[in-house]
Amino acid sequence: MIVNRPGKIFDDLYMVGHPAMPVYLLDCEKPVIFDAGLAFLGNLYTDGIREIIGGRDLHYCFLSHSHFDHCGAVSVLKQNFPGLKLVASEKAKNVFGRPNAIELMQNLTRAAEQLASHIGIELAEFERFEPFEVDLTLKDGESIKLSRGITVEVLETPGHTRDSLSYFIPRNKVLLCSEAAGIPDATGYVVSEALVNFDQYYESMMRLSKVEYDVLCLGHRQALLGQDAQNYFQKSMADCRQFLNLVESALKEYDGDCQKVITRVKAVEYDPVPEPKQIEPAYLLNLEAKVQVIKKRLQNRFGNIEFVN
Ligand SMILES: [Zn+2]
Secondary structure, eight states: OEEOSSEEEETTEEEEEETTEEEEEEOSSSOEEEOOOOGGGHHHHHHHHHHHHTTOOOOEEEOOOSOHHHHTTHHHHHHHSTTOEEEEOHHHHHHHTOHHHHHHHHHHHHHTHHHHHHTTOOOSSOOOOOOOOOSEEOOTTOEEEOSTTOEEEEEEOOSSSTTOEEEEEGGGTEEEEETTTOEEOTTSOEEOOOSSOHHHHHHHHHHHHTSOOSEEEESSSOEEEHHHHHHHHHHHHHHHHHHHHHHHHHHHHTTTOHHHHHHHHHHHHTTTSOSSOOOHHHHHHHHHHHHHHHHHHHHHHOTTOOOOO
């Protein structure tokens, strides 16, 4: 089963906000959320959370990584839920402390206004991305105990970013992996998201595939249960290998010319896919990073490869 709209996913686990940029809520004695989406969806997340937990406070926000569309509404949520403590990796904490990273996230948030109209969000007042402090850093293998025997365990799953964390809740076997294992498009093809290191990204997927989970929450668009959840990693790894082959063969054909490779890959992977899909500027920005990562990998693995471009 695929859950692709806000509401209950399973037990006390909910998707709130908008499926394109979801926040996941675990409604236990001390409610917690996973990720904080886009800045200008802050009030939408707040309303969705309030509908479920009423006047109670949030206790933790577990951030998956330092991208503007996963931590954007932190400052709004902190205002609306004063007890909220931010959890992230040490690496992500360092990124959030860098003025140039904050400026980039502010610029990307402004650029994402286009997405807002695309997904039917009225921008009465544009919410800026505001800097914030991480309250608690966690490493691989560490965990946080919540109420009633509920624990959140941390898995470092780099590759999409260097600071990517996934979270596992053993009590109801929920795995929240954000973008560490790609994002399915409308056809079911899983778009690879290896932005900084292809091999680490693939290894992270292998590791996640071995977790005994029942429910899988992705960073965009959907949460999966049952057979869909069980089949996911096999598909995401196969599609990732297919993407690698496509990029490698295009790099060889175009002698390392990344712009030509991007045009080819986009024509295969993006143009024919129906909406809803990632907006084109964001797709192209990510694709450029992914192509560069694979180009470097080819050059490192086969020192004798010298591209003209
Ligand atoms: Zn990301």
